[in-house]
Amino acid sequence: MTDDAGDAGSWVSLFSGGKDSSWALYQALERGLPVERLVTVHPDGDSYMYHVPATRLAALAAESVGIPLVEVEPDDFAASETVDSGAQGDAELEPLEAALDELAEELPGGLAGVTAGAVESEYQTSRIEAMADRLGADVFAPLWQQEPRDLADAMLDAGFEIRVIRVAAGGLDESWLGRRLDADAFDELEALNEQYGVHILGEGGEFETLVTDGPHMERAIRLDYETDWDGTRGTLRIEDAWLE
Known part of the structure; x- marks a missing residue:
């Protein structure tokens, strides 16, 4: 995880419209990271990995910010009957990773990194970091372990x-x-x-x-x-x- 600009290429902001992901996006823009897309995941019901309520309003926020939005829909989530939180978190990450992998093919310079609004959650952060590693991307998380x-x-x-x-x-x-x-x-x-x-x-x-x-x-x-x-x-x- 980094709080500085990484290699050349395009950045994607993991974005719900909430304060933490919005702050990560804002800080990335302030540092001059070339954020080319926002990605919003719409979980179907409660989620271990994602902000849930009012994610549909992310489209309005993206329009106001002026960066194209990619939306990952509930149909993209594989059905799971597991009650194990770790396995569920991994399963929830799969459609996001697939969307980012697809985006990497069309973004200028490929996918350099993703922004994340995690503050203290090792559960979420470890999975996002592992996903970024698989994609060959950096993670910019300016809120991580900061004083709330x-x-x-x-x-x-x-x-x-x-x-x-x-x-x-x-x-x-x-x-x-x-x-x-x-x-x-x-x-x-x-x-x-x-x-x-x-x-x-x-x-x-x-x-x-x-x-x-x-x-x-x-x-x-x-x-x-x-x-x-x-x-x-x-x-x-x-x-x-x-x-x-």
Whole structure:
């Protein structure tokens, strides 16, 4: 894994539209990496490897960023009855690897590397690194093992507008759904980390986000939504979304 530009060739950003993958993309662009494609995986149901909610909005984000998007659809996933998390993670990676292998044939200079938004997950990172090795590509992961609050502050300082689109942890109630993450929100998340162990960036799946505006985007994403809340966890039900 690297935090510097690698060999000549094209880069692909693993992109969900959430804050972590968006920050990795933004940092890659700031460093001058030639990101030629964004790749979004749409899992069918829960996933060990991928951000799940509202991934369809990645198309709007990509339009705003101005980089072509490649979408990996649920039909591309092999059916699996395994309950072993390691085997499931490996199986989930297969359609992404196939898509990247295909992209490598058409990208200028081939596939030089991929960006990843991993912060602390060895489970995800080890698999992404192994996949990149098989493809002969580098991995650019600027969030890896960074201090979570420092990352949060850097995102806010850069002008990221981040909305919470799913919560699934103690201390996070329905009021967090649709909330914009600002300094006060991250202060509250730090307190929830001390009380409940909630990761400040939601790295353990405690919450999921969507970046609706940022310095890498030409137009902001705007949403009409309702909230689905079952008493312990909830998700935004997006009724409409558009670029401002």
